[in-house]
């Protein structure tokens with residue numbers, strides 16, 4: 001079994017057990033997304049390219 005550190009909380013987790021790679025959990029993924037969006041608000045709005053990536057459906061643990 002190999003473990004890797006979550007980029008957000010730095011906790012070691014098993015990638016095979018995570019529904020929210022590269023994060024350890026959906027909670028961390030959402031937290032990182034929120035942080036990213038907040039930082040994005042400081043920038044002038046621009047949409048250089050369309051991103052069709054959809055968020056995964058919500059899951060309970």
Ligand SMILES: [Zn+2]
Pocket residue numbers: 006007008009010011023024025028
């Ligand atoms: Zn985490």
